[in-house]
Structure formats: structure tokens, C-alpha cells
Amino acid sequence: MNVENIQSQMRKGVLEYCILSIIKNGEAYPGDIIEEMKSAGLNLFEGTLYPLLNRLKNAEILSYRWVESTTGPPRKYFSLTEKGLAFYELLESTWKELSGSVEILISKTNKETPNTEL
Amino acid sequence: MNVENIQSQMRKGVLEYCILSIIKNGEAYPGDIIEEMKSAGLNLFEGTLYPLLNRLKNAEILSYRWVESTTGPPRKYFSLTEKGLAFYELLESTWKELSGSVEILISKTNKETPNTEL
DNA sequence: GATAGTACTTTGTATTGCAAGATACCCTGC
DNA sequence: GCAGGGTATCTTGCAATACAAAGTACTATC
Secondary structure (H helix, E strand, O other): OOHHHHHHHHHHHHHHHHHHHHHHOOOEOHHHHHHHHHHOOOOOOHHHHHHHHHHHHHOOOEEEEEEEEOOEEEEEEEEEOHHHHHHHHHHHHHHHHHHHHHHHHHHHHHHOOHHHOO | OOHHHHHHHHHHHHHHHHHHHHHHOOOEOHHHHHHHHHHOOOOOOHHHHHHHHHHHHHOOOEEEEEEOOOOOOOEEEEEEOHHHHHHHHHHHHHHHHHHHHHHHHHHHHHHOOHHHOO
């Protein structure tokens, strides 16, 4: 019940959505994705990302191609498939519904009984 | 990788936040909470809620008192402890940070290359 | 051909939402 | 006083998955 755990729990649900959004923007390899996530304030670990990308690839949501690098071994550049784009849009509406529901709930419970404040 | 699973994953992270928000508004028993969540569009199951409430009680975030009911067995009415209020505020800021990060990421990745739209 | 840096993969652990069923309490009718 | 239906709470087992940590592999440089 510590802070890291809470953040991790909340992050969980939106990880796929964020990652697909990055890839939708253009081909990316895992290093790009981790960087972009961090710059938005969302930490992401290799041990999380690689299995996730593989799950998405196996579900035919992502595809990849090998691209050689001058600074090391070749990289897997991922991009969305057609199915992946549809999946992304599903995630998008799911996120909007969820965040909408939360807003409704929070604003409602904050208004009804002001005397809750002691 | 089905729809229910995605929704469930996203819901996961905000469950505690929503439930604490409802309880913060005033004492509530599990039936109340499930009703309120459903009315906001968030399904919640008994098998999820009871263990969660017990975890929060053991962490001294919630306390409860028994209240008799005219329609059945007595109910556990939960309320926030002092520690619970602090925890709620932590969840609140965590949620705001997360949803902020997501918005940043999504809007950024949607703008940079408009030609992604096929 | 050894070393360092980058990239990808795998294994094990802990958490927790959910389904299903069990337990317990209250009331009514007999 | 006890059988049955409705309400409420609790428990058990399963499945999914984020994370940590260690391992493998490729490239370039010395």
C-alpha cells in the first residue's frame, strides 16, 4: 500500500494506450518509447515493455522490421497494423469513458455533502 | 486481448481512488458503493470490493461500524480515517498527474505527424 | 580477440481483479 | 421454533501482468 505501488497500478491500465499512441505517430523502437514515456512523466521499464510489445505483436496489433544501427546491434522498429489502428481507437474510447466516469464520480462526491469536511 | 480485459485493466488502477472518494463523501456500505460506481459507469464486483475494503481497513485507511438494517443482516458502514484522508489526497494527485501525462502524450503524438492518418 | 556499449530476451515474484461458492443474519409463514 | 427466501459478508482459486534481475547477442574500438 505504498506510493510506488499506487502509481504502478494506475499506470498499468494506460500503458498499452500510451505505447500504441507513440507507435501510431511513427515507427519506434523500444528505446524511443521509453524515452518518450519518461519525458511525459511515465516511467517504464524494459522488463515491462519488451514482453508487452511481444504480446501486441502476437496479437497482430503491431509488426516490426529490423533496422541497423551505427551505435550497436540492430533495432526492432514497431508500427501499427490495420488491426492495431482499430485496437488503438478502442483503447482511446475506453480511456475517454473511464476518465469521464472518474470525473463524474469525483465531482459528485465532492459536492453533495460539504459538511464532510471536519 | 479482448475488450472486457482492457476495460478491467484500466479500471483497476482507479478503483481505490473512486471507492475512497465515495466513502469520503460519507459513510457507505458495500451495496452503496457498488450502486454509486455503476451509476457512474464503472462496474464493480463483490469479489473485488470486499477484499479491497479489508485491505484498506488493515492498512488503517478505513474504519467501519456495524449498522443494523431493517431489510436484512447488519451492514458494515465504512468511513475514512485520518490516515485515509491523507491517502486519498495522495491518490487524487497521482490520478491528476497520470491523466495529465496521458493527455500530454496523446496530444503530442497526435499533432507531430498529421500524415499518419491514412 | 578482448572489452565496452547497446539492444533484446527470459525467468521468477508479487499483486490483485474476478468468478463462484460458502457462510451468516433477518424476517415471514407455518 | 424451524424452514425458506432475501440480503450481506467472506473465502478460495485462477489468470493476467508489472517489475526486478540476470542472461544473451550484436557492433565497434582498441
